[in-house]
Amino acid sequence: MGTPLKNPPVYLTLVQARFNPVLKLADYVPSVQEGLRKAGYPAYTQQSSVVMRLPNTQEMQQQPSALPQPAQHVQYFFSNAAQTHGFVLNSDALTFQSSDYGTYEKFSAQFLQGLALVHDLVKLDFTERVGLRYLDHVAPRKGETIDQYLVPEVLGLGARLGGQLLHAFSETFCAIDKVRLRSRVLVQGGSLVFPPDLLPNGVKVHERFLQPSEVSAMVDTDGAVEGRELFAMDAVKKHLDAIHAVIGDSFRRTVTPHALKAWDE
Structure with a gap:
């Protein structure tokens, strides 16, 4: 988001590419794991759960009374030893998450490296969605108030x-x-929170964000480019750059100059 701040408030960042379903993904997982292990992500786990699959349009036309059916959902997790960066792979998406963001250039390059590895092995056909999401924790310093950090439009009527x-x-x-672009701001008392649809999988949040306030x-800022496109690494990177620019502008319009100064000291 522009020039990096010395003490940025971002505590979790995610980037994701959704692609065509790969039903035989399990056949490729050993090769993906070996490639990511060599790239610096040696920790590996997998998680299975049962989800309800909704009938698609064709199924509904053939059987209007079709009901949701249980389906097995498997996710594969690959993280670095410090548990600050990690990939989540499932049959139709690759997600990269970090609790130690650094810079956009480095963060996006790490994701694109992992996506290229998956593509080289699986031969992806198309993308459905490319997204980028930032979670920022805005905690006023001692003696300061939240309205010194956020613009009035997001503070509510409190x-x-x-x-x-x-x-x-x-x-x-x-x-x-x-x-x-979807921008959400939740102001409340207490400690760090996560959106109900998002929890860190296999990454640890930095201790400085866990102090009670x-x-x-x-500040939850989520941007995406949606629509089916033939798979191309250059196109994914172009979309990410565009999303990052929009998110950066949104963030700067949500926080105050005082906040930016405080995070740069």
Whole structure:
């Protein structure tokens, strides 16, 4: 998001490419694991769960009364020894997550390296969605208030209503060229939180984000380019660059100059 801050508030970052289903993915996992192990991700686990699969359009046309059916869902996890970076692979997506973001250039390069490895082995046909998501923890320093860190539009009515603020939530969803951007801000008391649809899988959050705070905020910024395209690494990188630019602008419009200065000291 522009020039890196000395103490950025980002505590988890994810990037994902969704692609055509690969039903024989398990056949390729040993080769994927060996390639990622050599690239610096030696830790490996897998997780199975049962999910309800909804009938597709063709199935509904053939049998209008078709019901959701249970299906096995398997995910494969590959992480570095420090548990700060990790890949999650399933039959139709590769996700890279990090609790030690660094810079966009390095972060995106790590993901693209993993995606190229999967493509070389599996020969992916197309992408359905390319996405990038940042979780930022906004915690005022001692003697400061949350309104010094966030713009009024995302703070809610807590200051006007009086009493003790339990939580305030705002969400904005918009289209900026090809990028669909969803920006959520949750202001509440207590410690670090995660969105209900997102938990860190196999990565550890830095201790500095785990300190309790009287009032803090989660800024959840999620951008994506959707639509089926023939698979091409250059196209994936181009989409990520465009999404990153939109997310960076959104973040700078959500926080205040005071916040940026505080995180750069």
